[in-house]
Amino acid sequence: MATDLKQAATDVRENAHAPYSNFKVGAAVRGASGAIYAGCNVENVAYPEGTCAEAGAIAAMVxxxxxxxxxxxxxxxxALPVSPCGGCRQKLAEFGAGDVPVTMATSGGVEEYTTLGALLPxxxxxxHMEG
Structure with missing residues (x-):
């Protein structure tokens, strides 16, 4: 894991709009070009209408x-590293192979490492779309 990806996620987390939960999340993805795209969670008073950090990073990449x-x-x-939600796991799998490394971290420095394939077997x- 490159420190530039960690820094991008850490920095963007500060921009999260989380007035209801006060739970700020930052995410960064590296595109095939090597460019980094970052996103943060954006809450809405109508909770299902919010956006996860991972979805924001993917949207920036696309x-x-x-x-x-x-x-x-x-x-x-x-207190513990936060795993992407189920919907974000599927979103990440849309754009990355099973062996793509995923680091989940806390702002206190605890990191856990896995892959997209392990997150969403x-x-x-x-x-599945083929007839």
Whole structure:
């Protein structure tokens, strides 16, 4: 894991809009080009309408014209590293292979390492869409 990805996730976490939960999350993904895209959670008073940090980072990557990610870093101010939610696991799997490294971290410095494949075994993919 490169320190630039960690720094991007850490920095963007400070921009999170979390007035209801006060639970700020930052995420950064590295595109195949090597560029880093960051996102933070954005809450809405109508809770289901919020946006996860991982989804924001993916949206920034796609908006920049990239569709493949090669590394993921997620950080939150929690006692234990926070795993991407189920929906974000599927979103990440849309743009990354099973062996893509994922680092989940706390703002206190605890890190846990895994892969997209380990986070979402049996991910729904394009092969499922074939008739």
């Amino acid at each position: 908006a920049a014209g990239e569709t493949e990610l090669t590394e993921v870093y997620v950080i939150a101010g929690s 049996g991910a729904f993919g394009t092969a």
